């Protein structure tokens with residue numbers, strides 16, 4: 086969006102002396118302004134939602150906690166149900182919106198997210214949207230259109246929702262084609278449906294997972310993860326400040342465990358930030374060297390280590406050029422990937438990623454695999470993992486590594502991951518968002534993850 090009229094009020098410092106403070110937006114309006122800007126940043130400027138949410142000069146930065154929580158909820162739905170929202174709006178638009186309509190598209194989508202999927206009064210969603218359009222130089226010409234479309238949407242809501250195929254509409258075709266080929270039509274559908282639910286809050290305990298589950302009233306999964314319902318401030322949870330846990334999806338916590346007993350062993354954690362696996366390895370007594378090329382992201386690892394009282398050597402470097410002059414007992418390569426396994430947690434991934442990204446990342450992953458092997462002593466263990474559902478970033482890479490690099494397979498056993506047979510596919514770890522179902526959808530599922538273990542010849 087061009088932001089005119091949709092920006093927050095100027096700070097007191099910037100305001101000329103004597104000028105009156107502009108009126109504070111009515112409750113809920115600041116949240117909608119921020120969501121419109123954030124949605125536009127994702128869909129038009131292709132920025133990952135997390136970078137927009139965390140941007141200190143971004144649209145969420147000045148929101149008060151209550152507005153922020155509302156804005157996050159609306160943005161989450163607008164991204165997760167983006168295909169349905171666009172389909173629904175399209176039913177009332179004869180043609181594409183004019184190019185010179187400013188943030189009108191995002192304003193309509195944000196209002197539609199509320200009308201279709203949230204417990205918000207229709208008239209409030211419509212009137213705020215029309216007001217926001219009115220405040221923008223370009224969108225103001227379409228106030229009438231916005232009003233008419235959104236009113237008709239509210240009237241037709243039930244019939245539209247009954248008519249839509251939510252799994253199809255919210256899943257890009259190339260992803261459903263890939264999942265159908267890899268896992269079958271039934272599983273592809275289950276994955277798409279799992280993506281419509283918010284993911285649970287998963288925690289890894291620094292030491293005693295059972296005690297942490299009891300302390301927080303969470304569920305202890307067979308894999309050792311403590312699971313809570315999503316929502317609420319993580320830093321307000323009992324034990325956060327003292328570093329009793331860190332946030333980590335239950336599937337993301339499995340690859341580090343495949344390295345076995347690492348106490349006293351030299352382990353390189355390549356592509357380590359924000360450090361969930363570094364913390365696991367350090368907590369298990371490994372001498373960890375955590376490598377990431379992003380100094381910014383390594384700061385998060387540093388903060389997490391400080392909070393949990395754990396230690397690791399942090400190295401800012403391109404893993405492809407990392408040359409420590411020593412060999413490691415084990416290497417964990419949690420490679421950069423399309424992240425298509427994390428769509429439940431990051432619904433923007435479905436909107437931002439393209440098949441070409443998978444191809445480019447697969448090439449990088451092979452280079453990183455070769456580098457990882459060169460850092461291992463003979464007999465050392467390599468675990469390669471990605472949070473992707475695409476076999477091109479998982480199984481195909483493991484098969485390539487076995488054909489090309491001095492590696493032997495080391496198939497994993499279900500007992501190593503809490504006895505979850507279903508996740509042990511062909512000796513590899515392969516989790517799907519539809520795995521580990523529970524009665525409460527928001528306590529169900531896992532990130533889509535792949536991991537393979539090898540021994541260096």
Ligand SMILES: C[S@@+](CC[C@H](N)C(=O)[O-])C[C@H]1O[C@@H](n2cnc3c(N)ncnc32)[C@H](O)[C@@H]1O
Nearest residue numbers: 356357358359360361362377378403404419421
């Ligand atoms: C999937 S994330 C890693 C998540 C992390 N292992 C964890 O458990 O928290 C991938 C990371 O790879 C890093 N990365 C990407 N390319 C890299 C490279 N060539 N060398 C080092 N790090 C790289 C990114 O900065 C990012 O932090």
